[in-house]
Amino acid sequence: MISTNDFRTGLTIEVDGEVYTVLEFMHVKPGKGAAFVRTKLKNRRTGAVIERTFRAGEKVNRAHIDRRKMQYLYNDGDTYYFMDSETFEQFALPREKLDEATKYLTDNMIIDMLFYQGETIGIELPNFVELKVIETEPGIKGDTAAGGSKTAVVETGAVVQVPLFVEVGDVIRIDTRTGAYIERV
Structure with missing residues (x-):
């Protein structure tokens, strides 16, 4: 059991027999009445996002998620294939289970596949990835010192806001x- 006061983004909990990941949470202390926690939860099985309010200090079950290291192999449109690094067993996941992760998947990337009671419920990417810029507007000499940003498309197709000095290649x-630019490598 975990208290709603201990919620953090990414926490996986059980509510009404379903597995949810906490996307957002906010502790609210109104001037009158009891404090509560307003959350936005994502159902790990269906992908549906719901908003739910809990009383402050209310106890909920923490979902026990098993993680296994997997290697991303390839995709054939809407199905993505992964291989267990230890047993060499292959797993196929539909695009819907991967959400935004497809923006950052590169061939042979090592990820954590998430299992809940033997069922595959998604993947967890490394916190940081290094990707090559394939398309962006050229930086104009003199603009780079002033700061600012522009959009860039990386090799996986993701669109990222980058500083003006970043160039193709x-x-x-x-x-x-967060999908945010960190640094040029």
Whole structure:
């Protein structure tokens, strides 16, 4: 059991017999009445996002998620294939189970596959990935010192806001949790 006061983004909990990941949470202390926690939860099986309010200090079950190291192999459109690094067993997941992760998957990437009671419920990417910029507007001399940003498309097709000095061919580090540019490598 875990208290709603201990919620954090990414926590996996059980509510009404379903497995949810906490996407957002906010502790609210109104001037009158009891405090509560307003959350946005994502169902790991269906992908549906719901909003739910809990009383402050209410106890909920923490979902026990098993993680196994997997290697991303390839995709054939809407199905993505992974291989267990120890047993060499292959797993196929539909695009819907991967959410935004497809933006950052590269061939042979090692990820954590998430299992709940023997059922595959998704994957967890490394916190940071390094990807090559394949398309962006050229930086204009003199603009780079002033700061600012522009959009860039990386090799996986993800669109990222980058500083003006980033050019086509540069390799950049991206935070997979937020989709934000971190640095040029």
